[in-house]
Amino acid sequence: MILKITTINKGIVIDHIQAGKGLKLFHFLKLDEADFTVALIMNASSKKLGRKDIIKIEDVIDLDLTMIGFLDPNMTVNIIEDDKIIEKIKLTLPEKLEGILSCKNPRCITRDERDAVHKFVLLDKEKGIYKCEYCDHIYS
Amino acid sequence: MLKGRNLIDPSDLSMEEIDEIMGLTREIVNNPKEFAHVCDGMLLGSLFYEPSTRTRLSFEAAMLRLGGKVVGFSEPGSSSVQKGESLNDTLRTVGAYTDIIVMRHPKEGAPKLGADLCPVPLINAGDGGHQHPTQTLTDLYTILESKGSLDNLVLGFCGDLQFGRTVHSLIKAMSRYKNVKFVLISPVELEVPEYIKTEILDKNEVEYIEVERLEDVIDTLDILYMTRVQKERFFNEVDYIRLKDSYILDLKKLEKAKKDLAILHPLPRVNEIKVEVDSDPRAKYFKQVKNGMFVRMALIAKLLGVK
Structure with a gap:
């Protein structure tokens, strides 16, 4: 089976992660222990950042992301259902x-x-x- | 309502609550006998994780003068701490035996951590270089007693303003009163930390100046709060020799001071106030020591809800 890393129809895409920080975030979210499909893409080309990391999580949309703003508030988080972005989460520094x-x-x-x-x-x-x-x- | 509360940081108390404690302190000073049995049958847990003479004895004397009793330890070597008991477990255990706990701890933030699980009111009697709220209450009462108000005052702080926790707490507390100005007298190396200037003085738009020599400003002060300057805090010998005498208060310097100046010091002193000053009516530091006991009586009575 080929891992789908280009598009997902339901899940979470964390985009614009500063290149090199993706793995740290991956561990922070304990995705290395996940029993669902996840993909970590490192050093993808980006117009905004030059290089960026991306994390795609399939079929899961209820992860607690409140703390990740601390790691990098410039990341973007998209919640996807039925192939569409249904919510863009604006990250801020947690109180x-x-x-x-x-x-x-x-x-x-x-x-x-x-x-x-x-x-x-x-x-x-x-x-x-x-x-x-x-x-x-x-x-x- | 102070009953059942903790006192960890001076800012835990509103200005109204400080007024309440000051008012009760005054009543106790004027008529101590009336309060001699208000804590009958009650126990204070006195947990001193590092040595202290003044603070420990003043708390214990305060509880005994209210009719209560005291249990505890004056060094951790004689407690289960030695066996590796956690702070939270110690506080829960002692809280099961007592009605109120006073704790001094060398680690900063220890009372804040312990307060979450402590079943009875917890009073911070000093946590490292961090906070010492009952010294602040003592200082406030002594200023109030000397000047009749906590508003419209020029307060001079002299000596080591960087490491002195009593100075930081008092600046924080006094910044809340009307038309208060600060004169900060210290060598450059020992100026108040930046966060005191930005987070407290600038934020509250409190007027202050920083100077190096006490002689230059002593005539402007209503309150002079002296602290000890240690030689080892200076970066170089030249500055120490140049400035050391400027931080020693003697009668000659006091000639220029106002007649109703009040001189405070958290004590113990070493040589920063000459003994000749002790008999000057402006010297309030031994009064301040006694006030410390009365303020602690008022605080204990308030937190226990007996007054």
């Missing part, structure tokens, strides 16, 4: 990040305490600055 970043402040409690979930809150949307919810350390 909260949980378990994605680790606090770099060596004096932060999250560095020591087992089972502590690293939590960050968005401080400046334009500059993409987050702060640790516990010690206020800035991450930009």
Whole structure:
């Protein structure tokens, strides 16, 4: 069977991923553990970016994508049904990040305490600055 | 409503809630006997993960003076922390035995992390270089007591303004009051961190100036908050020698100061305030220490909902 990577009739297409970041996103979304059809296309040519990565996910449209804006808010996400784009999701930086970043402040409690979930809150949307919810350390 | 709440960061309290605590503190100062039994039968868990004399004793004295009792540890070596117990488990356990917990921890953000699962009110008694909200309440009460208001004041902060958590918390708290101006007196190396300027002072449009020498500005101040400058914080010996005397308060410098200036210091001091200043009526730092106990009495009573 040939993997369809050109078009899908139902699923999600994450486009305009900065070239080289596709694999990271693939792992972030745990697509390496998926039991559905997925394709990662790397270094595709792009008018906008020169080179880009693309991820295509077939038959699944209910993935939680709220956090991926943090990785690259310039990606585009299209939800496809019946061969048509039914929704374009505008990515933004999430207000909260949980378990994605680790606090770099060596004096932060999250560095020591087992089972502590690293939590960050968005401080400046334009500059993409987050702060640790516990010690206020800035991450930009 | 303060009953059942935690105090982790000074900004957890609204200005009205600070007024409430200040008001109760005043009542306790004026009539301590009336409060001697309001916490009868109640227990304070006092968890000090690093040594502290002043803060620990003031909390414990506060609870005892309210009629309550105290259990806890003053160093983690004598607790189950030594066996590797997590912070959350310790707080849940101690919370099962006590009515309120006070905790000092060397790690920043520890009280915030612990508060999520702590079954009783949790008070932050200092988390690393991060926050020390009851010192801020103490400072606010001492300013209020000395000047009669927290509005229309020129506050000078002198010394190490970069690493001093009490300075950062007090600037944050005072920035909310009307017509308050700050004079920040420190060597360039020890200026207040950038986020204090951008996130607090600039954002709230608070007027401030930064200067290197106390002598140049002492006559303009209503409040002078002294902190210790350590030699090792300077980048070079030349600057240290040039500036070190500028951060030591003596009677000569005070000649130029206002007659109703109030001098505060979070203590302990080393040599930044000469002992000769102690007898000057403008010296309020030992008053401030005592106020710390009264403020903590008021806070405990409010969080327990007994007053």
